[in-house]
Amino acid sequence: MTVYLNGKYLPRDAAMVSAFDRGFVFADGVYEVIRAYEGRFFGMEWHMKRLRRSLSELLIRNVEVEPLAEVSNRLLSENGLTTGDATVYIQVTRGTAPRAHIFPDSETRPTVFAAASPFEAPQHLWTDGAKAILVPEIRWARCDIKTVALVANVMASQKAKEAGAKEALFVRDGAITEGAHTNFCAVFDGVLQTAPLSNYILPGLTRKVVLEMCAEMDIPVREFPIFADQLKDADEAMILGTTTEVMPIVQIDEMMIRGGKPGPLTRKLQEAYVRRTRKALE
Ligand SMILES: Cc1ncc(COP(=O)(O)O)c(C=O)c1O
Structure with missing residues (x-):
């Protein structure tokens, strides 16, 4: 399984996030789940819009949301999911920084993760x-x-x-x-x-x-x-x-x-x- 983490496509087990990631420490992050039917996403633009809004409400800045639609497509291809039922999960956190409730300094890069999975319809x-x-x-x-x-x-x-x-x-x-x-x-x-x-x-x-x-x-x-x-x-x-x-x-x-x-x-x-x-x- 190939996943996406901070700009790189990696084997699942090679995708590592710091134990000081604010997603891990504070659940300081947002996500989306997008459904694909035969390799085509339903409502991708709408999901991206909701992701932008979630990020904006939490004041998580410096995230390029636009390319995540293309990342999602590539994850389907890389994982042999261009046919059948699948989902893509996208998660963005405020990034890795020493533990403190207040926001980390403005250079801290958000963590961006995405993974595709086959979906079994109920x-x-x-x-x-x-x-x-x-x-x-x-x-x-x-x-x-x-x-x-x-x-x-x-x-x-x-x-x-x-x-x-x-x-x-x-x-x-x-x-x-x-x-x-x-x-x-x-x-x-x-x-x-x-x-x-x-x-x-x-x-x-x-x-x-x-x-x-x-x-x-x-x-x-x-x-x-x-x-x-x-x-x-x-x-x-x-x-x-x-x-x-x-x-x-x-x-x-x-x-x-x-x-x-x-x-x-x-x-x-x-x-x-x-x-x-x-x-x-x-
Ligand atoms: C709490 C909650 N409400 C509603 C929904 C349904 O939202 P959507 O139709 O966009 O998947 C979800 C989906 O994950 C959810 O987690």
């Missing part, structure tokens, strides 16, 4: 739907920045796994913000509802694409908090993400949604999403 969960659990929101108040400080998401995801669930949904002040690695939607009387963009959720590309598709297909949308105690009235539920795509949620904790079967609106959006993401291949 076909059975797309078909049959998945289970989710509710967990208390314990994350910070800037979930709109895609930082590598993911320990709350890690704890929640592990809890979900141990409960036989695919996703953990965070509940803040009674309302579901989002999942540990996805955005969340529910359907009430034909209206697709999802939390509004705020500092408490990541602005997901998949969420954005789904809302655009709803507009195209005349599906009414309500960007408004979904309260956990409303879930019993939900006709359908789904989670959205770059690798998750549009995944039906058929059970939340012990509660079955729509008798445990994916609903018609979810199916419609899944099909539209597949058409949209694979369109580049036609």
Whole structure:
């Protein structure tokens, strides 16, 4: 496996980062995950835009984001991933410096890392739907920045796994913000509802694409908090993400949604999403 680190393409085991890297010491960094279909990235420019924003919010400067799209292409080629399903992971940290909370001096070069991996599509969960659990929101108040400080998401995801669930949904002040690695939607009387963009959720590309598709297909949308105690009235539920795509949620904790079967609106959006993401291949 060939990876990219600070301008060089290296064998995976030769890619070394200092133990004083601020990503390691403080989780002082940001990342993106981009999905490739048959060697073509979906939404690369949008991911680069979100990466620029994350860097700018954390005041991590002197990062050339533009070339990372080309780096991602080369990683697919170097790793034999120009066919089939793959992802590219990009991480940028504030760089290596003696440990101190304050920013290091302005000459410190950010660390830029990228790696491509084959992706195994969770076909059975797309078909049959998945289970989710509710967990208390314990994350910070800037979930709109895609930082590598993911320990709350890690704890929640592990809890979900141990409960036989695919996703953990965070509940803040009674309302579901989002999942540990996805955005969340529910359907009430034909209206697709999802939390509004705020500092408490990541602005997901998949969420954005789904809302655009709803507009195209005349599906009414309500960007408004979904309260956990409303879930019993939900006709359908789904989670959205770059690798998750549009995944039906058929059970939340012990509660079955729509008798445990994916609903018609979810199916419609899944099909539209597949058409949209694979369109580049036609
Ligand atoms: C916390 C969180 N919310 C939402 C998403 C979905 O974002 P996207 O659709 O851009 O992958 C992710 C993706 O990693 C995430 O980590």
